[in-house]
Amino acid sequence: MKKYKFNRPWEGYAFLTPWLLGFLLFTAIPMVLSLYFSFTQYDVVTSPKWVGLENYIELANDPRVHKSLQVTFTYVALGVPFQLIFALLLAVVFKNNIPGIRIYRAIYYLPSLFGGSVAVAILWRQLFNKEGAINQLLSLVGIEGKNWIASPDTALYTLILLLIWQFGSPMVIFLGGLKQISLDYYEAAEIDGASKIGTFFHITLPLLTPMVFFNIVMTIINAFQAFTPSYIISGGTGAPVDSTLFYTLYLYIKGFQHFSMGYASALAWVLLIIIAIITAIMFLLAQKWVYYDE
Amino acid sequence: MRVKQRRKLLMHFLIILFGLIMIYPLIWMLSASFKEDVEIFQSTSLLPKNPTLNNYIYGWKGVSGVSFGKFFINSFFIAIVSIIANILSCSMAAYAFSKLEFKFKNTLFAIMLVTLMLPFHVRLIPQYIVFSKIGWVNTYLPLLVPKFFATEGFFIFLLVQFMRGISNELLEAPRIDGAGTFRIYMQFIMPLSVPALVTVAIFTFIWTWNDFFSQMIYLSAPPTFTVSLALRMFVDATGESSWGALFAMSCLSLVPLLFIFIVFQRYLVEGIMLGSIKG
Amino acid sequence: MKKMIAIILMAVMLMSVMLLSACGGGDTATEPDEKPESTGTDDSKPAVDEGTSVEIRVAWWGDTKRHELYNQICDVFESKNPNIKLIREPVSWTDYWDKLTVQSASGGAPDFMGMHPQFASDYVRRGVLEPLDTYVKDGTIDLSNFSQAAIDSGTVNGVNYMISMGLTTNTVLVNKSMLEDLGVQIPDFDWTWDDLKAIGSEARAALDAKGKKDSWLREDASGAYQIFRYWARQNGRDLYTADGNIAYTKEDAASWFAMWKDLRDSGVVPDSATTTEYSKATLEDSLIARGKTAMVSVPPNQYKLYSAALPEAELIMVRNPSKPDGKAGEFVEGAHFAISSKTTPEKKLAAAKLINFWVNDEDSIKLFRLDQGVPANTKMVEFLTPLLDEQDKDIVDYVSKTIEIAAPTTFPPSGASEVDSLFQQIAEKVRFDQLTPEDAGAQLVSEAQAILDSNKK
Structure with a gap:
């Protein structure tokens, strides 16, 4: 496929101008300032005091940082794959024009409309507490359930379920990507007598890889920064015993509740570096498996 | 034939059953919105003992003398402006990143991605200081103006992925006919990207509708409150929370979201007829 | 071609400007840094022209019922002080403190705000709150009917930073x-x-x-x-x-x-x-x-x-x-009212007047009642007692009994x-x-x- 070059060099920048301006005005300044804060002791109210690498050294030895990294990595490693597989499966089912499809799509999308509303916290408790719906179901088959949401060994998994439950966004993106695949491919496959599963793996999936890649990258970036689920369900503490202490929740506790914004900024930049490395690896690997039908 | 039909029925049955499990919490909330406050936490039944509309009536009265209708209008205003802003600014940036050639393209794209990786809470304070210096606090400006400058990298990246899938050969014909970069953007890229742009619109709507942290920080006066802010006012850790009103208004606040989704999913999934362009 | 691109950019800019005029003209814009900070416990109170009208931001936490109640109190205050306009910023408990943290970062704390013992020290000791001694001395805030314990509860290192909303124990x-x-x-x-x-x-x-x-x-x-x-x-x-x-x-x-x-x-x-x-x-x-x-x-x-x-x-x-x-x-125990140290002298004075009205005026107390505990002003307790129901009286009873036992902290x-x-x-x-x-x-x-x-x- 030949490379498509048709614009004058400045036209690229012209289309990029809003973004460039926005980056300089609204993004770059806060980012640079937060980088500066990360080398200071800054209690939000009085002016920052330069402390060099102190915050970074302190966080390397902070057991709650280690714990929160462990919690966050577990959340990402378990939540993201399940959410995406679930979203992809349902997108494939919902692509077809079966009767009632619009209602079905809407029903399955409903949980994602909720976001991090305060109501979610209470709903999740109604499901997973001692007398919650889950335990009532379990008791029908004679199992005595536990207090899922408040036990240190299960609390995080209820939050992972919450992430999977709100799978609507990646599903919608998959649906958009599926739509983009030209019908010609399917017609050709049908003529060749390919099976449904074969068509999925040899046509649908390869052509969907740009969207799969997008969903993987963005879901991982967002899951690393997950804050709201634990904030609303643990009441902002990471309870029980830090088992739901997401990295950004700890950052929030330090910055907003303990007035250590310098330390919080250092935490933020460490997370940025972690996410950046993972994203860079994903982009490198992408050259091997993402297929652009250009 | 018989077997096929039975399998179809089974599929519908499974979809519905699983769907009901998925939305059980929402059914619970809907039922709670018709319960009296005292009953909400003291009974586990899904059926209200004495169904009442009081929660809706009380909730609609709103907060601090401002009715919920006003909050809906405010939320709609923010959501609609954000949609226009995001579609315009993000599609321009995405077009540049996906179809145009210029120096430092990859570097700039990488920078764009990196801006998505810094946790929101540490950006918040510097941002607040900047916006308060220019006197934008307590207005919608901090929530809206940045969106005209493509600050939502998620959407840029999404549109880039989508636009890369638009065949270059398809764009070559108009190019030979003398169409400029801008005309290609307006007449080919934008129409072909409709499914992705609808995705951007739906997500922008949902996310701004549900966003609370930045709205909470920048908006203080009740007449400027949005739905998501007003909902938070019903729950207070130190006093008496109005759970019934919270659930009632949460149900109402889902209606526009659901409506938007149902209306726009057509464009999203079914796309539009592009035959004329494809030829 | 150049023209076309220029047109889009213009359109984007134009829309932003339109927005600016649409929302920026709103009546609630604030300029937190408009005046130099006050100088701590300085006794010389700047001369303030009493005639000019002033707008102050008034923030509190609470549930929806409290918002209604405090709005009423603010309304009464405004009708008695036509020169002072109160911009109310009601919010729930958790959000109140998140917001105050961010606002303090740019000196934009509300002019008049609620303070709770759980967080008060963080704000008092970082200079967010205005020392109130001058206002107490010149009688703007009248503490003559406050018990010593009530006054002490808002005093840090001998300086009065906060006025009790009401006394309570546990x-x-x-x-x-x-x-x-x-x-x-x-x-x-x-x-x-x-x-x-x-x-x-x-x-x-x-x-x-x-x-x-x-x-x-x-x-x-x-x-x-x-x-x-x-x-x-x-x-x-x-x-x-x-x-x-x-x-x-x-x-x-x-x-x-x-x-x-x-x-x-x-x-x-x-x-x-x-x-x-x-x-x-x-x-x-x-x-x-x-x-x-x-x-x-x-x-x-x-x-x-x-x-x-x-x-x-x-x-x-x-x-x-x-x-x-x-x-x-x-x-x-109990929550307090406080004034931002970063605001203008006019606004500080107006906020001080509001505090005085809130805790010392019968028109306020008959609305405020026991919302934050028993009024610290003993005269107001006497005034309020006949208006109370049985449960309220039990509360007053309990608080006064335990305050008698209470020792300084x-x-x-x-x-x-x-x-x-x-x-x-x-x-x-x-x-x-x-x-x-x-x-x-x-x-x-x-x-x-x-x-x-x-x-x-």
């Missing part, structure tokens, strides 16, 4: 009907921790006999730093020394955690998971409101709210348990809110058996002291 709310049903002894007004254990064992037996495994005598307060403060004070100590160090010993803390572990193991208080589940529950959703416990430690001014949540039960108020030969744990140093959350964390680890009470005591004292030390830097 009580154990007892669901008498539930205990009677169980046939369990009802605690006296004065009772001890041993009594708690004894009544708890009785209750456990009675609850088990009824098959109520998921009910207990009371909630687990091992993580409540304010109740631990009672324990420390009963041992003759306190949370903090006057010079900002930890005032209790590791033995004080260890014995506290050990006592609660014992109560938990014997089923007087709920298991650890249940406690965690309900630790952030709102009032209506709490263990006692759900009828799962018969007692809870709360500020007495919430008596009415709990009574409303439990309409069929009779609730009574007793003191927190004490030690047979120990000192009284009670101390004066020290104001927390900065870093106190971090120590508070450390305490909760350690208590939680003990509940989940990840720490022994003994280790917990030692760890608490050393880590808490470290937090205070790092805040002194």
